[in-house]
Amino acid sequence: MAENKTKPTGADVTAFLDAIDHPTRREDGHTLRALFERISGEPATLWGPSIIGFGTHHYRTDAGRGGDTPRIAFSLRKASLVLYLHHYDGYDTDLARLGKHKTGKGCLYVTKLADVDAAALENLVRKAWDRAGT
Template sequence: MTDDGVRAFLDRVDHPVRRRDAETMLELMSRATGQPATMWGRSIVGFGSYHYRYSSGREGDAPAAGFSPRKAATTIYLADGVDAHPDLLERLGPHTTGVGCVYVKDLAQVDLAVLEELVRTSYTAVTAGTFGQRAREGGAG
C-alpha cells in the first residue's frame, strides 16, 4: 500500500496523536483516492498527482491529495482549495483552514466519513483533467 519512504516517515512521528492520526489518514486517503501513498518531499504523504500551470507560465506536478503530521496539527492538503467545500467543512468538526489546507488537531474529534468525502471530492475535481491551477493561484482554471 505504501512505499518504504512513507513507512519510514510515519515511523519517525513522535507525537502519539499525530502518529495515530497519520495511520488513520493513510488508510482514509488510500480508500478515498484509490492510489498508493508516496512521499512528496520530506514531509508530505501524497496520493496520485496532477499537473498545474500558474498564470506566470511556471508549471509542475503536485500530489492530488495529501497530508502531513505536523507538530501543531495534521495538515490535509486540498489542491482545489478549501473554498470549494464549504458544506463539507461545516460538517467536519473542529478544524482550521488555510487556502488549500485543513488543519486538524485530533481526528478523533472530527467526522471521518465527512473527511473521507472531502478528500474524495477534492481528489476527483483535481484529477478530472480540467483542473490546472493550485489553490493559491485561484482554483480551477
Template sequence: MAEIKTKPTEVTADAFIDAVENPVRREDAKAVRAMMERITGQPAQMWGPSIVGFGSYHYKYDSGHEGTMCRLGFSPRKAELVLYVLTGAESQEPLLARLGKHKTGKSCLYIKKLADVDAGVLDELTRDALAHMDERYPS
C-alpha cells in the first residue's frame, strides 16, 4: 500500500502562513486559522506541505485502506483559499446559499477572499463540519 503523504509535519503553521506571498491571502489565512482554532479548541498544525489542520481522526475504508487526517483544515493556495469543511450533508446547503461568493468541490470550499463571504455563515459552516466529524468519528 502506498504511504500517505498528508500527515503532520514539523513545519509550523506560523512559518507556512507567513510565507504566503499574496498579502490578502496571508491575512485571510490568519483569520481562518484563528476561527478554526476557536471552534475546534485545537492548535493549528501543518499536514503535508500545504494544509493547515486542526485535530485529527482515524479512518478505515471497507477496502482496508486506513489512515489519520485532520478533522478540519484549510490551505491558502495561490488562486484561492481552500477550506476542507464540506461534508455533503443537507444541513450545509442553506448555509452555502447564504455564504456569498464561493465555489465547491467534493469536500472543498473555494473562496477568493474572505471579504466575499459572510463571516458568520462561514463560522456556522465550520461548526457544522466539526459536529459532523464528531458524530462520524468520535474522539
C-alpha cells in the first residue's frame, strides 16, 4: 500500500507564514491560524510544504487504504485560500451566509477573508473540527 506523501514536517509555521510575499495572503494566513488554533485547541503544524494543519484524523477508505491527515487545515495558494474541512453535510446555512466562495471535494476556496462572513466561517470550521473527531 502506498504511503501518504503529506506528513507533518516540524517546520516553523510562523516563519512559513511570515515568508508569504503577498501582504493580504500573509495576514489572512495568520488570521486563519489563530481561528483554527482557538477552535481546535491544537497548535499549528506544517504538513508537507504548504498545508497548515491542526490535530490528526485517521481515515480508512472502502478499499482499505488508510492514513493520517490533519483534522482541519488550510493552505495559502496563489489564487485562493484553501480550507480543508472534509465534509459539507449540514453546512448549507453557513455556506449560504459565507459570501464569495467555491467548494470542491472536502475543500472550501476563498479568495480573501475580507470577502466572507467571519461568523459563518467560524461556524464551518467548528463543525468540521467536531465532525472530524467522530
